[in-house]
Amino acid sequence: MSAEQNDPAAPAVPSDFIRDIVAQHVAERRYPQIVTRFPPEPNGYIHIGHAKAICIDFGIALENGGRCNLRFDDTNPVKEDVEYVESITADLQWLVAGWADQVLGFKPKGSSPVAQTVDGRPDFYCAPAAPGNVEIEPFFASDYFEQLHDFAVTLIKKGKAYVCDLSPEDTDLYRGAPDKPGKDSPWRNRTVEENLALFARMRAGEFPNGHCSLRARIDMAAPNVWLRDPLLYRIRHIAHHHVGARWCIYPLYDFAHCLSDYLEGVTHSFCTVEYIPHRPLYDWLLEQLDLPRPLPRQYEFSPLKIGYIIVSKRKLLQLVQQKAVSGWDDPRMPTISGLRRRGVPAASIRRFVIGTGVTRADAVTDIAVLEHVIREDLNTRALRRLGVLKPVKIVLTNLAEGEVIEVDATNHPQDEQRTTRKVALTREVYIETDDFSEVPPPKYFRLKPGGEVRLKYACIITCNEVVKDAAGTVVELRCTADLSTRSGGPNADQKVKGTIHWVSATHSIPAEVRIYDRLFRVADPDADGDFLKHLNPHSMEVVQARIEASLASATVEDRFQFERLGYFSLDPKDSAPGQLVFNRTISLKDNAAKAPGKA
RNA sequence: UGCCCGAUGGUGUAAUGGUAGCACGAACGACUCUGACUCGUUCUGUCUAGGUUCGACUCCUAGUCGGGCAGCCA
Numbered sequence: 001m002s003a004e005q006n007d008p009a010a011p012a013v014p015s016d017f018i019r020d021i022v023a024q025h026v027a028e029r030r031y032p033q034i035v036t037r038f039p040p041e042p043n044g045y046i047h048i049g050h051a052k053a054i055c056i057d058f059g060i061a062l063e064n065g066g067r068c069n070l071r072f073d074d075t076n077p078v079k080e081d082v083e084y085v086e087s088i089t090a091d092l093q094w095l096v097a098g099w100a101d102q103v104l105g106f107k108p109k110g111s112s113p114v115a116q117t118v119d120g121r122p123d124f125y126c127a128p129a130a131p132g133n134v135e136i137e138p139f140f141a142s143d144y145f146e147q148l149h150d151f152a153v154t155l156i157k158k159g160k161a162y163v164c165d166l167s168p169e170d171t172d173l174y175r176g177a178p179d180k181p182g183k184d185s186p187w188r189n190r191t192v193e194e195n196l197a198l199f200a201r202m203r204a205g206e207f208p209n210g211h212c213s214l215r216a217r218i219d220m221a222a223p224n225v226w227l228r229d230p231l232l233y234r235i236r237h238i239a240h241h242h243v244g245a246r247w248c249i250y251p252l253y254d255f256a257h258c259l260s261d262y263l264e265g266v267t268h269s270f271c272t273v274e275y276i277p278h279r280p281l282y283d284w285l286l287e288q289l290d291l292p293r294p295l296p297r298q299y300e301f302s303p304l305k306i307g308y309i310i311v312s313k314r315k316l317l318q319l320v321q322q323k324a325v326s327g328w329d330d331p332r333m334p335t336i337s338g339l340r341r342r343g344v345p346a347a348s349i350r351r352f353v354i355g356t357g358v359t360r361a362d363a364v365t366d367i368a369v370l371e372h373v374i375r376e377d378l379n380t381r382a383l384r385r386l387g388v389l390k391p392v393k394i395v396l397t398n399l400a401e402g403e404v405i406e407v408d409a410t411n412h413p414q415d416e417q418r419t420t421r422k423v424a425l426t427r428e429v430y431i432e433t434d435d436f437s438e439v440p441p442p443k444y445f446r447l448k449p450g451g452e453v454r455l456k457y458a459c460i461i462t463c464n465e466v467v468k469d470a471a472g473t474v475v476e477l478r479c480t481a482d483l484s485t486r487s488g489g490p491n492a493d494q495k496v497k498g499t500i501h502w503v504s505a506t507h508s509i510p511a512e513v514r515i516y517d518r519l520f521r522v523a524d525p526d527a528d529g530d531f532l533k534h535l536n537p538h539s540m541e542v543v544q545a546r547i548e549a550s551l552a553s554a555t556v557e558d559r560f561q562f563e564r565l566g567y568f569s570l571d572p573k574d575s576a577p578g579q580l581v582f583n584r585t586i587s588l589k590d591n592a593a594k595a596p597g598k599a
Numbered sequence: 600u601g602c603c604c605g606a607u608g609g610u611g612u613a614a615u616g617g618u619a620g621c622a623c624g625a626a627c628g629a630c631u632c633u634g635a636c637u638c639g640u641u642c643u644g645u646c647u648a649g650g651u652u653c654g655a656c657u658c659c660u661a662g663u664c665g666g667g668c669a670g671c672c673a
Contacts (some may be wrong), residue, residue: 017611041673078673168671178669179601213671225603225669234671253673276604277668302605302666313673355622357612359605362666366610369623379636445634454632499632555646564633574638592634 013063016300016358022060022268031267031294034066035105037139038092039073039257039447042084042241044313045093045328045335048349048370054092055353056270058100067107067128067265069086071139075256077240085242087328089138090430091336095346105264109135112143113263118292125293126263141251142242148251149203151259151289152214156195160288161232162188163198165212174220175228180226181221188217202235205248209235215251218284226563230254258282259289261296269296272303273360284587303357305364307523309334310531324535325519329573331583332519334537343517343559343569343585348377359461367518378559383411385503385546386456387562387582388421388515390472391430393505396461396481399427404507407487409457423548424460425481428505429545432564436477436502438466447477454499456563460485501562501563508546511580514571515541551580564588 022034036057040046046054048177061068070092074080096104105128113124126352141148153257155161160191164187166174176182190198195298199214201207214233232255233252239245258281261269269282279298286295289594310316311334319325319333328335331342336572350374356365385411399405408420435446435453452462460480519539523556525531547562554560556572568585 020615039673043673073673079672171671172669175669177601180669181601182669192653212672225602228669231671236671250671252671257673272667273604274667277602300604307610355611359612363611366623369611372623375635382632410632413631413633443634456632460631460632492632496632498634501633532668561633561635564635566635588633588635590634 012559014354014357015061016055017303017360018270018358019060021299022064025267026064029063029075031266034061034064034268035069035264035266036061036066036268036270037069037071037105037261037264037266039071039141039260040088041073041079042081042088042318043076043079044196045333046088046335047311047313047316047333048306048309048353049304049311049334050338050350051095051336051388052301052356053272054095055350056301056358057356058096058103060268060270061103065250065539067103067105068100069107069128069139069266071141071260071264072242073172073253073257073260074140074142074240074242075253076249077236077238077250077447079442080239080241085138085498087337091340094340095336095349097346099347099350102332105129105139106136106140109137109579113147121290121292122265125265126592128237128264136582139260139264140242141256142240144256144260144263145243145247147263148256148259152199152251152255153196154289155216155285156199156214158194158288159192160217161214161379162190162195162217163202164188164215164229168210171213171231172228174226176220178225179517182225182276183218187212187227188220188229191545199233202233202249203247204500205226205237207235207438209237211235216255216281216285218281224277224280224416226254226277227284232280234261239598254281255285256280258286258296258298262286262291262293262553265293266296267294269298271298271300276300278327291571302360302362304353305362306334306370307364307367308520308525309367310520310525312526313549314508315531318532319519324532329569333513333517333580341572342583343378343567344374345377345381345559348374351377352427371477371586374476375589378585380414380563382411382559382561382567384409384563385548386503386561387511387513387545387550387551387565387568388501388508389515389545389562390501391503391546391564392433392436392477394429394431394461394479394502396427396429397464397478401424401427404504405458405483405486407457421550423457423550424504424505424507425455426504429455429502429567430505430508431477431500431502433474436463436474438474445496446500452496455481455497456499457487458502459483459489460494460496501565503546503548505546507549509549509552511545511547511551511582511586513543513545513568513582515543515584517541545582547580547582554579554580559585563586 058068113126164185174183213231215229218227222229237248313359328431329337405425406422409423411419439447460482461479467476485494520534521536522534525534567585568582571581
C-alpha cells in the first residue's frame with residue numbers, strides 16, 4: 001500500500017508468520033486499530049539490530065493503518081540518560097523518514113495516562129498526540145509510574161503480590177535452578193494489610209536499597225523460572241532522568257512492559273525470542289487486573305545477526321569507552337548514527353532488514369547482503385565524480401604548460417538526460433598509484449611502461465618514461481596524450497584495454513578521505529568471548545586525496561561515486577568548507593580483485 | 600541435566616498436503632570510455648529414522664543438532 005508510494009526503493013510489502021497473525025486479527029476485527037510500539041531503553045544508541053524491530057513495529061502499523069508509539073522503557077534510572085533519549089529519537093526519526101513517519105506515535109508533552117470508563121469499568125489510557133498538538137514528546141514508561149504503582153497495590157489486595165524481605169542473594173538461592181524447583185519465601189504469606197503497609201513504606205523511602213522488594217505471588221515450583229515469584233519493584237534511591245526524584249521504588253521490566261503496552265492501547269507487542277520465557281508472565285500480570293480493554297499480546301522473532309558485526313549495546317559501549325572507535329557515531333559502528341554518518345541511506349538499512357525476513361530461527365545474515373543493497377541504492381543516486389585517493393603524477397609532455405583542455409564528464413551513466421560537467425585536462429595530472437604497474441601481472445588492463453590507457457572522458461595516453469627517486473619509488477610518469485582520441489574527437493572510438501580515473505594537478509582540490517574496512521577481522525568476533533582481540537587494526541585508513549574542483553561545493557546530503565573507487569559523502573561532523581573530509585561509504589564491487597591483475 | 604524455541608543450497612528466505620522458488624554469493628560468458636552497472640548461463644538444499652496419506656518441506660512420533668531462559672538489567 002502506501003509503503004511503496006513513499007519509498008520507491010522499498011520492496012513489496014513483506015509476508016511472514018507475524019504478519020499472517022496480524023492479518024487474521026484484522027480480518028476478525030479483534031481490535032479497533034493495530035497499535036504497536038518500539039520500546040528502547042535509553043542506555044545506549046540504537047543500532048542495525050534495532051532497525052529490524054523498527055521495520056517490524058512500524059511496518060506492520062503502516063500496512064494496517066495503525067500506529068507505532070516510540071516508548072522509552074526507562075524503568076532503571078541507574079543505567080539511563082537523556083543523552084540517549086535524544087539520540088534514539090533523532091536516529092529513529094531519520095530511519096523512518098519518508099516511509100513511516102505518519103504512523104510514528106508521540107504524545108502531548110508532559111501527559112500521562114488519564115482515567116476513563118470502559119463498559120462501566122474504570123480504566124486508564126495514555127493517548128497519542130492529536131495532529132494539532134505542537135508540544136509533543138515520545139512515550140515514557142516512567143510517565144506511568146503512578147498507575148503502575150496502583151496496579152501493584154491492586155495485585156497486593158488480591159493476594160497476588162507480596163513484600164519480600166529476602167536479600168538479593170537469598171532471593172537467588174530460593175529461586176532454585178532450572179532443573180530444581182524453588183522454595184517459598186518466608187515472607188510469602190504476609191497478610192494483605194501487612195503487604196500494603198510495607199509497600200507504602202517502601203515508596204516512602206523508609207528502607208535502603210535492596211532491603212526488600214515487591215514480588216508477584218505465582219509458583220516457586222514452576223518449571224519456567226520467570227514464574228517463580230518474579231520481582232515487580234525494587235528500591236533504588238536515585239533520581240530518574242525523566243521524572244526526577246519523585247520515586248525511590250522502580251518497577252522491573254516484566255511488570256512495567258505489559259502494563260505500559262496496555263496503557264497505550266498497544267495490541268501487538270513484538271520482541272525477540274529471548275523474551276519467549278517471559279510471555280506467560282506478561283499474560284499473567286495482565287490477566288490479574290480486570291482490565292476492560294482488549295489485552296495486548298506478545299509475539300517473538302529472532303534477532304538480526306550479521307557476520308563481522310557486533311550488536312550488543314554493552315559491547316558497543318565498551319568500544320566507545322575504550323576509544324576503539326571515536327564514538328557511538330563512528331562510521332565503523334553498526335549504530336544508526338554511525339551508518340548515517342558513513343553515508344548509508346536510511347532506505348538501504350530498511351531494505352536490507354526487510355530483505356532478511358522475519359522468522360524464529362537462529363540466523364546469521366551475510367554482510368554481503370547489506371553491502372549489496374547499499375551499492376544498489378547508491379548506484380542509482382550517486383553523482384559520478386573523479387577523485388584520486390593515492391596520487392602519482394603524470395606529465396603529459398605534449399601539452400603546453402598552462403594549457404587547459406575542458407572535457408565533458410557525464411554525471412551519471414544511466415541518467416536519461418545525460419547531463420555533463422566540465423573537467424580540466426592539463427599538462428600535469430594525477431592518477432591512482434595502483435593504476436600503474438612497472439612489471440604488470442598478466443591481464444593487467446591499466447598503465448605500464450610503453451603501454452597506453454584512456455583517461456576517462458579525456459583521451460588515450462602512452463607512457464614513455466618512468467621517473468624514480470633514489471629509493472626507486474616512482475615519482476612521475478612522462479606520457480604523451482593523443483588528443484585525436486578525445487571524447488567526441490575523430491579517433492574517439494579507438495579501443496584500449498583500460499580506462500582510468502584522474503584529476504588535473506592544478507585544477508583539483510585536496511581532501512581528506514577516510515577509507516573504512518570491517519571493524520572485526522573475523523565473522524563471529526564474540527565466538528570466544530573476547531571480541532576486542534579481533535578488532536581489525538586497519539579498519540580506518542586516512543588518505544590525502546586530490547579530487548575534482550566541482551566537489552568544493554558538495555553538501556552533506558550529496559552522495560558521490562568517485563569513479564572506479566566507490567561511494568563517498570562528506571563527513572557531517574569533521575568536514576568544513578576548504579577542509580573537506582569524505583567518508584567512503586562502501587567500495588565498488590571489484591570482480592577483478594582476485595584476478596592476477598589486482599592485489 | 601528442567602522448561603521453552605528452532606532446523607529448506609555456502610548464507611538469508613519462500614512454498615501453509617499437490618512442479619522446492621527468490622535473493623545474496625560463487626563460476627563462466629556478453630557488454631563496457633567505471634575490471635562498476637546491466638544482461639546471459641551454470642552451481643549447491645528440505646537434519647535423521649519411522650508413521651499418516653494417492654501424494655509430506657508441510658501433519659504425527661522418536662532421535663540428532665543448534666539456540667534461549669536461573670539480574671533487585673531490559
